[in-house]
Amino acid sequence: MDSFYGFERSPLPLDLILEIREAMKRGDFDKRIVKRTPYSVDVDAAELECGHTRPVAVEYEKGKDEPEHLYCRECRALWISSL
Numbered sequence: 001m002d003s004f005y006g007f008e009r010s011p012l013p014l015d016l017i018l019e020i021r022e023a024m025k026r027g028d029f030d031k032r033i034v035k036r037t038p039y040s041v042d043v044d045a046a047e048l049e050c051g052h053t054r055p056v057a058v059e060y061e062k063g064k065d066e067p068e069h070l071y072c073r074e075c076r077a078l079w080i081s082s083l
């Protein structure tokens, strides 16, 4: 099955997928947000301490704070390509 509910199967080996998940649980790719710039009503462009930028949804739910850290997909991709 190469597609499952619209999700494409990763070309990565299963053990590497699990290793990446463990790294994400440890927060290895979590980066501090240094600047947020409104991009649309619902989304900001968040500049991260690593220099990468990613979209982040604006929180409208009462009592819910905007995150101070986000995981960086680009840092994760660089880590994967360095293996």
Ligand SMILES: [Zn+2]
Residues within 6 Å of the ligand: 031, 048, 050, 051, 052, 072, 073, 074, 075, 076
């Ligand atoms: Zn990054």
